[in-house]
Amino acid sequence: MSQLSWGLALLVLALGLTHLFTGALHLDAGEVCRALWEGPGPGLEASVVWKVRIPRILTACGAGAGLALAGALMQTWFSNPLAGPSVLGVSSGASLGVACMVLAGWGGGAAAWGGWPSALIAAALGAGAVLGLLLLVSRRIQGPVTLLVFGLMLGYVVSAVMSVLQAQADPNALQRFVLWGMGTFAAAPLPVALVLGAAALGLVAWVRYRHRALDAWTLGPTVAESMGVETGRLGWELLAITGLVTGVVTAACGPVAFLGLATPHVARMFWKDGSHRAMNGPVAGLGMVLALLADGLVRWPGGMEEALPLNAVLAMGGAPFVVWLTWKKTWEA
């Protein structure tokens, strides 16, 4: 590991510990350590540590790493630096899955918002459906702009369906859905946070396992095929795993914007080795760092649990960054 990568790992650790030892409710270091040592329990300290802080840190890390890697993989697969879960309509597909659950009351009804497993499955199915559509369409169309336009239009169609659902929904479900749409790392309970972490780890492991084929793909589909890569299978694997991760993250945190699109670019600014094996760790680590930083900013004003919506924070930082990046690329080319 290079010095830079060690620095990144330390940064993740430092941010994680900061979130563990600070929060809306003041606990001193000794109380946090005792709660950690004694494990989950009925006391106030144990509840804060095990039911609030640890799930939240895990959720932020899993979502950050998962979205960043999913974004990097979509950028590789579509040879498009502006691809990402929130750009190509994949997050919208996941949102539609959740909307059908919460608003239309499919799969157990609106009261079953506590039914995490069905929410996770619905979101993963929605994300997978959109990715499958993108995969089919990308074989027929040429050029990166067409695909972006297609993803954008798909997003509009999904929003239209969701607004129809919202117009029909009962006020309670609607309020929950709107709040969920603003994004948060604080909603998922520990088991869901663990699922999220496992999904992100699965993505890391898959990239590690398939890095050669992914590198070959960057040379062009036919070149990869001529080297013995079964590109059809690679595409479906990539679709399944990025769809699953995007779906799980979206169900747990809402449609989180910009992390997937921007993080791979931040990684490329610092790590010059562009192979998938080398970029795997830095992209995942930077995703965690950015997610934890954003989660810090969310509660920064006044030190409340949720002072600002997560997506507002991410858009304030992410949108100018992407504009700057496009600007720079245009003038360097």
Next chain:
Amino acid sequence: MTADANWDWTARDLQCGYGRKRPVGPRVSATWNRHGLHALIGSNGSGKSTLLRTLAGWQAPLHGQVELGGRSLAQAGAGERAGWFAWVPSTPPRTSGLTVGQTLALIPGTEADQRRMLATVGEAGWWSHRLSQLSDGQAQRVMLGRALLQNTPWLVLDEPTAFLDARSRTAFHGLLAACCQAPRHLRVMLATHDLHALETHPELQSIHCVRRQVLQELDTTAGVTRWEAAQEEDDLQ
């Protein structure tokens, strides 16, 4: 790869195309065998690229079949075909983040071999450069080196010099000619518009042209000139 092994490449009543019934290009029955350069010419949109991809098994045919040395391509896996055909595209990859060294290292082998290959097709100093830092001409030579490292009997190229300037083009064709000679004795299938390069090519074995939905073999000595005349005739009609 010994020169006398059976690497005959045969198309039987082959129809390329997309989907279920969108045929592209002519029905093809032909055999290519000797080492040297085999050219495929035809105007834009005549289906040369699709034919190449179908011949090498990277795209399924609508009808008919392809055999290499008597083995049907449809029954071979992607890994096995990678031992038969190596591919050089018409444009070098522009969005890849790989370095030249990483590109060559995608083919299993020793780093010494890979560096030697780079020195043959280009300059040893490119090793740690990114592909995107090289000019198109330089990157195409790296792509040729990558294909040669696959050590296949057949090399398949789709207008590899279309975007190169005159000097890079000459250098590229020089490299190809060298590969056809001893000790490599490579068989090269080249789709091209660069007719003048063909006329002066020392290793030219055959020319096939696609014209009016028919694939026909041309005479290697005077065929190109005659084909140009036929094209002008087509243009007049």
